[in-house]
């Protein structure tokens with residue numbers, strides 16, 4: 001099988017056969033096409049010859065009928081929102097948080113479940129790079145198939161760091177010394193034993209959860225497992241802004257909720273997390289019999 005370099009050469013230079021191009025009309029409506037010699041793209045406005053783009057730069061304006069379309073290679077964030085979906089995808093803002101807060105580094109050995117539509121897999125693959133390893137588990141073969149097609153279309157072929165395994169993470173996970181485990185699945189609390197066994201000391205588990213009940217079950221299971229540091233949980237909200245002349249204000253509409261994130265680090269075997277002692281804040285009511293200091297599990301501050 002031909003392994004392509006999924007790097008910069010796919011993302012720059014003159015437009016070539018097989019490249020994806022996003023055409024955006026003046027109203028912001030988008031069409032994504034894959035360039036092929038002698039092929040045409042038809043809209044109700046008219047016809048575009050793919051040859052008129054092939055060999056030229058991106059960032060150009062092409063006319064279809066009387067309408068001007070901007071032609072650009074899609075960004076990864078554009079691509080994941082327009083690609084075919086099996087399962088709901090991780091949104092780009094959350095994929096960005098996961099890469100940063102789960103500290104996905106070049107060369108890392110990362111395990112992911114489930115693979116769904118492959119959206120998060122692409123961000124993880126970019127972060128681990130060709131020298132890393134991403135093993136993605138998915139229990140539904142039809143979703144794995146969609147994900148593989150999406151990822152290969154984006155990178156222009158199989159990514160050398162990626163292995164997809166069809167199966168349930170609980171029974172199929174047989175890797176050890178893993179640096180990071182990223183879970184986007186219905187019931188991550190059911191796989192905590194398997195994740196703990198796979199992670200190396202100092203490794204990190206990161207869970208993406210849609211609801212507060214899932215967040216609570218996951219955090220409580222990690223906390224009581226005894227092999228993890230105190231879990232940290234958060235969500236991020238991204239609000240677009242309308243900026244035009246003096247009309248500078250938040251957009252009226254936003255995506256209000258996507259999911260919660262939670263991370264915890266794997267302790268070395270047999271280690272108890274240290275307990276941090278803190279003075280109660282000024283004015284906090286004294287509890288009967290309480291010492292002047294409060295004991296809390298060690299919890300690094302979130303930025």
Ligand SMILES: C[S@@+](CC[C@H](N)C(=O)[O-])C[C@H]1O[C@@H](n2cnc3c(N)ncnc32)[C@H](O)[C@@H]1O
Pocket residue numbers: 087088089090113114115116117118119120121137138139140143167168169170184185186187191
């Ligand atoms: C929301 S989707 C994942 C979406 C994916 N992160 C993306 O960005 O495209 C959740 C997936 O987890 C899979 N899944 C749930 N439990 C699993 C398990 N125990 N082992 C493997 N896959 C699992 C489901 O079949 C589903 O495809």
